[in-house]
Amino acid sequence: MARNTALRRSDERRNALFVLPMALFAVVLVALPLVYVLGTSLVESGQDFTFGAAFTLDNYKKLLRADYLKVFLNSIQLALYTTLVSLIIGYPFGYFMARAGRRWKALLMMLVIIPFWTSALVRIYGWKILLQANGPINAVLRGLGLIDKNIKFLGSYGSVLLAMVYCMISFMILPCHSAVDKMDFTLVEAARDLGSNPARAFVDVTLPLTMPGILAGCVLVFVPSVGIFYLADIMGGGLVLVGNLIRDQLLKVRDWNTGSAMSMVLIIMSAGVYLLYRRSGGDDLGVF
Amino acid sequence: MQEVLLSLKNISKNFGEGDVLSGVSLDVHKGEFVTLLGSSGCGKTTTLRIISGLETPDSGEVILNGQDMTDLPPEKRPVNTVFQSYALFPHMNVEKNVAYGLKVRGMDKKAAADRVAQMLELVQMSEYAKRMPSQLSGGQRQRIAIARALAPQPQLLLLDEPLGALDLQLRRQMQIELKRLQKKLGITFVYITHDQEEAINMSDRIAVMRGGKFEQLGTPEEIYDRPKTRYVAQFIGRSTILTGRVVLADGSLAVVENENGSFTVDADYAKMTVGEMCDICVRTERMRVSRTPVEGFSLPATVREARYAGGSVMVYVNLADGTEVAAECGFRMADAPKAGDTVYMHWNPAQAAVIGGASYGA
Numbered sequence: 001m002a003r004n005t006a007l008r009r010s011d012e013r014r015n016a017l018f019v020l021p022m023a024l025f026a027v028v029l030v031a032l033p034l035v036y037v038l039g040t041s042l043v044e045s046g047q048d049f050t051f052g053a054a055f056t057l058d059n060y061k062k063l064l065r066a067d068y069l070k071v072f073l074n075s076i077q078l079a080l081y082t083t084l085v086s087l088i089i090g091y092p093f094g095y096f097m098a099r100a101g102r103r104w105k106a107l108l109m110m111l112v113i114i115p116f117w118t119s120a121l122v123r124i125y126g127w128k129i130l131l132q133a134n135g136p137i138n139a140v141l142r143g144l145g146l147i148d149k150n151i152k153f154l155g156s157y158g159s160v161l162l163a164m165v166y167c168m169i170s171f172m173i174l175p176c177h178s179a180v181d182k183m184d185f186t187l188v189e190a191a192r193d194l195g196s197n198p199a200r201a202f203v204d205v206t207l208p209l210t211m212p213g214i215l216a217g218c219v220l221v222f223v224p225s226v227g228i229f230y231l232a233d234i235m236g237g238g239l240v241l242v243g244n245l246i247r248d249q250l251l252k253v254r255d256w257n258t259g260s261a262m263s264m265v266l267i268i269m270s271a272g273v274y275l276l277y278r279r280s281g282g283d284d285l286g287v288f
Numbered sequence: 289m290q291e292v293l294l295s296l297k298n299i300s301k302n303f304g305e306g307d308v309l310s311g312v313s314l315d316v317h318k319g320e321f322v323t324l325l326g327s328s329g330c331g332k333t334t335t336l337r338i339i340s341g342l343e344t345p346d347s348g349e350v351i352l353n354g355q356d357m358t359d360l361p362p363e364k365r366p367v368n369t370v371f372q373s374y375a376l377f378p379h380m381n382v383e384k385n386v387a388y389g390l391k392v393r394g395m396d397k398k399a400a401a402d403r404v405a406q407m408l409e410l411v412q413m414s415e416y417a418k419r420m421p422s423q424l425s426g427g428q429r430q431r432i433a434i435a436r437a438l439a440p441q442p443q444l445l446l447l448d449e450p451l452g453a454l455d456l457q458l459r460r461q462m463q464i465e466l467k468r469l470q471k472k473l474g475i476t477f478v479y480i481t482h483d484q485e486e487a488i489n490m491s492d493r494i495a496v497m498r499g500g501k502f503e504q505l506g507t508p509e510e511i512y513d514r515p516k517t518r519y520v521a522q523f524i525g526r527s528t529i530l531t532g533r534v535v536l537a538d539g540s541l542a543v544v545e546n547e548n549g550s551f552t553v554d555a556d557y558a559k560m561t562v563g564e565m566c567d568i569c570v571r572t573e574r575m576r577v578s579r580t581p582v583e584g585f586s587l588p589a590t591v592r593e594a595r596y597a598g599g600s601v602m603v604y605v606n607l608a609d610g611t612e613v614a615a616e617c618g619f620r621m622a623d624a625p626k627a628g629d630t631v632y633m634h635w636n637p638a639q640a641a642v643i644g645g646a647s648y649g650a
Contacts, residue, residue: 197363
């Protein structure tokens, strides 16, 4: 017993040694910059976050403007739609991937993973080419006689949503897939045996038991979606999102303090969503 | 008892890698306890799944109460299953699990609650109504699984190795309880197990399965005392099988001979003719050991080992040609023959069975 404890202690010490580089990485590259952003957001305009800088909450007060609020709402709305559409497509996809035979499973998994190896930017430009006025999609629709005039896809809210869903959907598919994959389908058989038709068995058994995967997927899609802005920029249409606002404050207006305050609000919002998720019993997503 | 409840007619099933079931037929009577016994992969679980509707047969019919159910989905069959893994819904408490079958069938809340309470009482789990399945022990989950399957009052209850995951002590206790429950409720059980002792203890009839077919279907006594095939003789209980040629058959007794000597067997039911080959099965506990030759038998053997086996002594011997034979004897250890002793093996001819062969007539 004593020996065990001693062993465990030396194990722990060795483990701590392995964790150290990662901890260092996290502190230097994540925590310190965040502290700096927080600091910058709390000092007067035009000042750096250094000793002797004047503390103020003005940067945050400045955010209480109707047009800024509108931008935040834009972002949240787009993120919600993105999450919803990703869920509607991603859950069935993950479900069938988990239930498919070995070969199909491998193929579908590849279809989900491979896009990860290419830059999202490049893939979105691909979509842009597909969707442009004299692009292949319009050509096909015209060829089939479904339309007589080219449709202007680009710049529409739909095209932005498409790009968002396209980029985020893997984060929905993978947790949904793993939740379905882990589920014991004897339970569905038991429900059928007790008198449920397939739809009822799904609602009563499969859905509640895969809910952790659904929630994890929603958080993983929603949180980054709030901050993404370059997709909307590429697709056009002039939709202004929080990301645009922060970028403009930092790079165009050069008001680092207001930009930092906006970033902090975004971070706190994301953290809030995650905490809410954890509070409701969600699985650790390895974020914190 | 004579009314047929379930009738399987020539069921075959193939999952693409050879036949899992080939031409299985079975009639189960109302109130009967029928066990499908066999080692894993013999097709017993597939048979059960075909009865419940979770699997459809490639050919053949499933008839319940005179009604063809072959193509009915599981939810439309008045049949419930106790799954091997229990399959309790982990997100519902005990009460909701048991109520599930009532709820989906649209029973009104009050009646369902009464029925659930009654079921929980039946399996002595009333005080656990609000617990989650994860808070129960294996035996308790087992009881809930049974209560859940019984709640909708199925005409037929299917049990897929329900005691397989329990330890021996609990298994024995549950065997008795299950049997009592079945008698009390008068529900027909089709039970699956690979445990021959369990099958013999509980069943009215046993179907021994092998390679997707019924090897033998009969009462536990028939299966034990009159095994139809070598496989049944070896699978159920411990026994010695001796092959020999019939040298004398006078209608009630036959004398069989091989290189070890000659021995006598009851031939009442087996219509044996002189000159043919046959297999004889003698149960280990019916094999006797004598220090002196026995009339009608000449089976000398050399003792290899005698070992105390709790209340009896196991004597392991070799016959003249080296055939290993075990006998469970009533000796005290001190009186048992020692290794190297010559002894004579014999048995009560009425307690030896003739198996297989062209002569098998029963």
